[in-house]
Amino acid sequence: MAEADGGGLETAGIAPLSHARLGDQVYEQIREMIVSGRFAMGTRLVEVQLAKRFGISRAPVREAMRRLVEDGLVDERPRIGATVAEMDAQAVIDLYNVRLSLEATAIRLATRRRMKTAGLRRQIAAMAEAARRGDPAAVSRHELEFHAEICRESGNALIAQLFHTMEGRLLMAIALDNEGQQDAGAIAEEHVPLLAPIEAGDEVLAARLMAAHITSTVTPLIRRLGGDPASLLATLPPEA
Incomplete structure (x- = not known):
């Protein structure tokens, strides 16, 4: 750069x-x-x-x-x-390997605690509205807040603190990731499937969908930066 x-x-x-x-x-x-x-x-x-x-x-x-x-x-x-700081493929891989483990655990705990999803739905709506008005920075901020809310609702203060320390780097990565999205409105829709398992109290499915969501959204970015997405180590709970 x-x-x-x-x-x-x-x-x-x-x-x-x-x-x-x-x-x-x-x-x-x-x-x-x-x-x-x-x-x-x-x-x-x-x-x-x-x-x-x-x-x-x-x-x-x-x-x-x-x-x-x-x-x-x-x-x-x-x-x-x-x-x-410049974010290359390895930096993204390192960041997202930590994120995968952290958020898979966070959503399991939040689901176990019967987290209410009204706030998550508001963030999805805000993402969609920001996409409609052509504000990619706002899309990224609301996307980050969606995930931050799950970490806070996990009931584990250390998870929430660790996520907070990662927020700046995650925003940079999310913004880079979203640059490759031709349909910004699709970013909001990608978060909708995470709601059902939380509401149903299915923590294992919630964690699996979270890992799949994080991996699928960052894979094109890693390829674009010349990295190997196979370096992502999604931490998934065992099949029920």
Whole structure:
């Protein structure tokens, strides 16, 4: 990917900040610009330029960059500095192997707890509406929230926390994945089959459908990036 110079930072639409909790605000704004694609993969993030653009000192920017490196959204490169992380086929495979295990467990637990699906249906409707108005970023956000809600409803706080730490990288992958979708409206429909086993209390079927859903949606992306989808290790419960 071509690296963007400082000019990209000048046109990124950075919003004004209040004086309260500057580090958190800088972190959230840069994170949003990365996952939305306004800072493209490979873009150099120059601390002094960001501080000048935000109109603040370099300390909050430095703290935000440290957190973004921990999130896996920013890479620190020798002689280059901080750049937006680039997601290649292996990075997607690694991320989705973790996701498969995490979400197969999450949906089993959520189903066992008799999770209500009204919130999931709202996210599906929101995905469809965003697709109709041609807003792919919103489609990706609602898609991520659909899966985040299942993790939260699992009743396992660690699962919810782990998913949250992956959200930035997942948004980047989902956005890349959705770029290959010719029919954005189909993204919403792909989530509908997950509702029935949750509502029926069939945790094994719910987990199998979740694994199949995640695998099928990311397989074209892995191929497009030159990787081998066979490297995905779907963790499925045994047949009933």
